[in-house]
Amino acid sequence: xxxxxxxxxxxxxxxEVLLRGWVLTVRSHGKIAFFDLRDRSGTLQIAAFDPKQxxxxxxxxxxxxxxxxxxxxxREGKFVNPNxxxxxxxxxxxxVSIVAKAKELPFDMGGKDLLLELPTLFDHRSLALxxxxxxxxxxxxxxxxSEFRKAAQELDCVEIFVPTIAKGATEGGAEVFKVDYYGSxxxxxxxxxxxxxxxxxxxxxxWTIAKAYRAEPxxxxxxxxxxxxxxxxxxxxxxxxxxxxxxxxxxxxxIKNASEKNKDILSEFGIEAPLxxxxxxxxxxREAQEIVSKRTGRDLSKELDLNPEDEKExxxxxxxxxxxxxxxxxxxxxxxxxxxxMPDPQDPQYSLSYDLLFKxxxxxxxxxxxxxxxxxxxxxxxxxxxxxxFGMYLAAFLYGMPPEGGFSFGLERVTMKLLELSNVRExxxxxxxxxxxxxxxxxxxxx
Amino acid sequence: xxxxxxxxxxxxxxxEVLLRGWVLTVRSHGKIAFFDLRDRSGTLQIAAFDPKQxxxxxxxxxxxxxxxxxxxxxREGKFVNPNxxxxxxxxxxxxVSIVAKAKELPFDMGGKDLLLELPTLFDHRSLALxxxxxxxxxxxxxxxxSEFRKAAQELDCVEIFVPTIAKGATEGGAEVFKVDYYGSxxxxxxxxxxxxxxxxxxxxxxWTIAKAYRAEPxxxxxxxxxxxxxxxxxxxxxxxxxxxxxxxxxxxxxIKNASEKNKDILSEFGIEAPLxxxxxxxxxxREAQEIVSKRTGRDLSKELDLNPEDEKExxxxxxxxxxxxxxxxxxxxxxxxxxxxMPDPQDPQYSLSYDLLFKxxxxxxxxxxxxxxxxxxxxxxxxxxxxxxFGMYLAAFLYGMPPEGGFSFGLERVTMKLLELSNVRExxxxxxxxxxxxxxxxxxxxx
Numbered sequence: 001x002x003x004x005x006x007x008x009x010x011x012x013x014x015x016e017v018l019l020r021g022w023v024l025t026v027r028s029h030g031k032i033a034f035f036d037l038r039d040r041s042g043t044l045q046i047a048a049f050d051p052k053q054x055x056x057x058x059x060x061x062x063x064x065x066x067x068x069x070x071x072x073x074x075r076e077g078k079f080v081n082p083n084x085x086x087x088x089x090x091x092x093x094x095x096v097s098i099v100a101k102a103k104e105l106p107f108d109m110g111g112k113d114l115l116l117e118l119p120t121l122f123d124h125r126s127l128a129l130x131x132x133x134x135x136x137x138x139x140x141x142x143x144x145x146s147e148f149r150k151a152a153q154e155l156d157c158v159e160i161f162v163p164t165i166a167k168g169a170t171e172g173g174a175e176v177f178k179v180d181y182y183g184s185x186x187x188x189x190x191x192x193x194x195x196x197x198x199x200x201x202x203x204x205x206x207w208t209i210a211k212a213y214r215a216e217p218x219x220x221x222x223x224x225x226x227x228x229x230x231x232x233x234x235x236x237x238x239x240x241x242x243x244x245x246x247x248x249x250x251x252x253x254x255i256k257n258a259s260e261k262n263k264d265i266l267s268e269f270g271i272e273a274p275l276x277x278x279x280x281x282x283x284x285x286r287e288a289q290e291i292v293s294k295r296t297g298r299d300l301s302k303e304l305d306l307n308p309e310d311e312k313e314x315x316x317x318x319x320x321x322x323x324x325x326x327x328x329x330x331x332x333x334x335x336x337x338x339x340x341x342m343p344d345p346q347d348p349q350y351s352l353s354y355d356l357l358f359k360x361x362x363x364x365x366x367x368x369x370x371x372x373x374x375x376x377x378x379x380x381x382x383x384x385x386x387x388x389x390f391g392m393y394l395a396a397f398l399y400g401m402p403p404e405g406g407f408s409f410g411l412e413r414v415t416m417k418l419l420e421l422s423n424v425r426e427x428x429x430x431x432x433x434x435x436x437x438x439x440x441x442x443x444x445x446x447x
Numbered sequence: 448x449x450x451x452x453x454x455x456x457x458x459x460x461x462x463e464v465l466l467r468g469w470v471l472t473v474r475s476h477g478k479i480a481f482f483d484l485r486d487r488s489g490t491l492q493i494a495a496f497d498p499k500q501x502x503x504x505x506x507x508x509x510x511x512x513x514x515x516x517x518x519x520x521x522r523e524g525k526f527v528n529p530n531x532x533x534x535x536x537x538x539x540x541x542x543v544s545i546v547a548k549a550k551e552l553p554f555d556m557g558g559k560d561l562l563l564e565l566p567t568l569f570d571h572r573s574l575a576l577x578x579x580x581x582x583x584x585x586x587x588x589x590x591x592x593s594e595f596r597k598a599a600q601e602l603d604c605v606e607i608f609v610p611t612i613a614k615g616a617t618e619g620g621a622e623v624f625k626v627d628y629y630g631s632x633x634x635x636x637x638x639x640x641x642x643x644x645x646x647x648x649x650x651x652x653x654w655t656i657a658k659a660y661r662a663e664p665x666x667x668x669x670x671x672x673x674x675x676x677x678x679x680x681x682x683x684x685x686x687x688x689x690x691x692x693x694x695x696x697x698x699x700x701x702i703k704n705a706s707e708k709n710k711d712i713l714s715e716f717g718i719e720a721p722l723x724x725x726x727x728x729x730x731x732x733r734e735a736q737e738i739v740s741k742r743t744g745r746d747l748s749k750e751l752d753l754n755p756e757d758e759k760e761x762x763x764x765x766x767x768x769x770x771x772x773x774x775x776x777x778x779x780x781x782x783x784x785x786x787x788x789m790p791d792p793q794d795p796q797y798s799l800s801y802d803l804l805f806k807x808x809x810x811x812x813x814x815x816x817x818x819x820x821x822x823x824x825x826x827x828x829x830x831x832x833x834x835x836x837f838g839m840y841l842a843a844f845l846y847g848m849p850p851e852g853g854f855s856f857g858l859e860r861v862t863m864k865l866l867e868l869s870n871v872r873e874x875x876x877x878x879x880x881x882x883x884x885x886x887x888x889x890x891x892x893x894x
Contacts, residue, residue: 161588163673399510
């Protein structure tokens with residue numbers, strides 16, 4: 001018999017089917033027994049009435065991989081479970097067999113939520129990810145990356161694959177991981193930035209999903225040592241606004257489409273559909289600071305950036321004034337941005353840079369870039385970055401580099417914020433930070 | 448005036464347009480002058496008749512980024528260039544201005560081919576990639592990755608993002624890059640293998656495009672130190688053949704669709720459409736060796752693998768006997784495969800493993816996996832792999848791991864073979880090997 005997926009039983013009322021999946025919860029009621037079976041398509045109730053099958057079901061444990069043969073029955077009236085998409089059917093089992101027996105679990109996986117402290121969640125990551133609600137986080141993540149790709153293609157960008165081992169530190173600074181590269185020292189790239197800029201000279205418009213490595217010497221709720229970046233870079237731009245149009249198009253359509261395709265999941269997480277305005281409000285950093293000052297009475301005139309509290313306030317403002325969960329902030333101080341950021345010709349203290357805030361969290365960052373070689377090397381030196389380590393990058397500016405710019409989204413951050421998770425680690429399948437590489441680092445060192 | 452892309456001029460005969468792009472070649476004929484302009488959509492001839500514009504065009508150099516205003520003219524009769532898609536139009540320029548002037552080039556970029564030694568090609572990679580024929584290699588690569596994703600989605604696989612920094616060496620062996628991870632030692636993953644297996648317990652079927660790092664201490668035409676892998680892993684399989692069906696589906700549809708969508712490029716590279724049979728021929732390694740022995744008289748009975756010469760011979764056989772550029776080879780010796788490979792229960796010296804050969808090159812490798820924990824740890828120890836470094840991975844086998852298997856394509860290898868390039872480096876935008884990280888390593892060390 002061919003396998004049937006749980007979701008396809010809806011069309012097979014009265015038929016005999018073969019199902020495979022994992023046991024979620026077993027409910028024994030003496031002469032009858034039930035369990036919930038999860039496969040990749042959904043969760044389905046299996047019922048046993050025959051004494052032998054009742055015995056089989058009673059011997060099942062959570063996470064056993066099983067095979068079930070049985071008849072699809074329509075559930076009527078009070079037997080319908082309105083809380084699950086497959087709640088209108090159940091399978092009357094004629095055969096239940098174990099494909100792979102699970103060991104006793106370190107915690108209950110049967111509840112609607114998996115209420116564990118984060119360290120426990122990550123100590124048992126291979127198991128915890130099997131919890132239906134946690135598995136749904138990464139279904140949303142997959143939808144976000146898919147929608148990002150579609151938006152990038154609508155902008156006519158070409159996909160590129162760029163290296164992660166490099167000789168120079170992309171963004172400057174000390175927060176780089178060192179690699180022993182055949183006895184020579186190399187680094188893990190902090191972003192695909194320099195390579196996507198080179199590729200503007202080839203295809204004008206490019207996208208990539210790449211790794212960003214940051215040796216952050218602290219543990220925060222917003223940072224990962226290894227993160228996933230969704231990047232776009234666009235050349236031959238008309239003006240700065242063209243970049244803002246592009247990032248707002250990608251950011252809003254990606255989040256809107258991924259949300260619409262996962263309405264059920266968002267509602268399970270208690271999230272309302274994001275507010276996507278026709279036109280995302282745009283503020284310079286200075287304008288944003290003035291709005292926050294007006295609303296809170298705090299003096300921000302000496303601040304060079306928005307802190308998390310300010311970002312929340314701007315979100316409240318955007319919701320009230322523009323019915324928007326998105327705000328674009330532009331013109332950050334030049335000295336706070338990476339060397340390749342173009343200073344604003346009108347006021348070089350500020351730069352042609354931007355962040356996109358979603359629900360008060362920066363999910364995207366970018367800028368128009370310096371496209372003239374002499375300005376670029378001058379800025380590198382001012383920033384303490386050695387042009388000698390960036391020969392391949394700088395060569396791209398010798399041969400007709402047009403005005404260009406770009407942006408990148410942090411995939412884990414977008415996922416975190418869309419589902420309102422409290423820590424970015426929850427939005428990473430196998431999070432890397434200074435305390436953990438799958439297992440806790442101190443534990444590993446004692447092995 | 449809004450910018451028009453080169454390809455859209457075909458619909459704008461008689462209209463005035465603004466174009467932007469790079470200068471490919473300039474041809475001066477005294478009172479008239481021409482140049483070829485390349486933008487992201489194609490290459491177009493620009494003509495200047497007005498003395499001022501002739502002077503402007505004559506002052507252009509290869510790779511200058513320029514802006515052109517002019518009228519779209521239909522080319523008739525002998526003035527049509529049949530060798531290029533936009534050969535039926537030209538632009539009569541009324542204004543030619545330089546957006547970014549290019550420095551003198553180290554070599555001519557105007558020819559149909561860029562005939563350089565590989566080291567020179569990579570020393571000037573940022574420039575060389577701008578050559579139209581080289582740029583096309585990575586358009587085909589982007590098509591391959593896109594078609595891979597579509598095929599993976601047709602198989603109902605979920606996209607996952609897995610880490611590249613790990614505590615254990617995925618595939619065993621010494622060929623791993625070491626990372627200084629906050630003072631603790633970590634490695635760059637040799638493949639996403641272990642993580643995709645964990646994720647079978649979550650989603651049954653997953654795909655990822657990930658990096659594979661191999662510290663190969665030699666330079667060959669087939670290996671990169673940092674490569675791109677396109678991976679699929681499938682759980683709850685019925686049998687070994689289900690895996691073969693899946694890999695042949697993904698391999699053939701990916702290559703067939705990417706080829707059909709890039710017919711022009713394939714023909715520019717002198718490549719005929721790949722021979723895709725309805726049913727890919729399947730041979731065990733032993734059967735393949737017998738075929739090669741029969742055809743060549745060579746004795747392969749003691750060989751544990753096919754060498755490149757054997758693979759070519761099998762390709763010839765497949766073309767002659769099955770009109771196929773594809774062959775699936777199965778049942779490689781267990782001792783030649785990684786620890787997670789399932790030995791054939793019928794004959795444990797051989798394994799439930801496979802390669803997919805395309806035109807005589809292995810472009811895919813994979814196997815059914817050992818899904819029982821005790822067998823797995825036993826095999827690890829036999830292979831000298833310390834189970835203690837793989838706690839997170841092994842935990843996945845505690846909680847109902849069904850029979851499963853998978854495969855991975857080397858993106859650069861597929862690209863190389865499809866376009867019949869002679870070296871895999873030509874199919875990597877910025878190739879990494881023991882001699883080079885963008886610049887030559889010895890050169891860098893002297894800086």
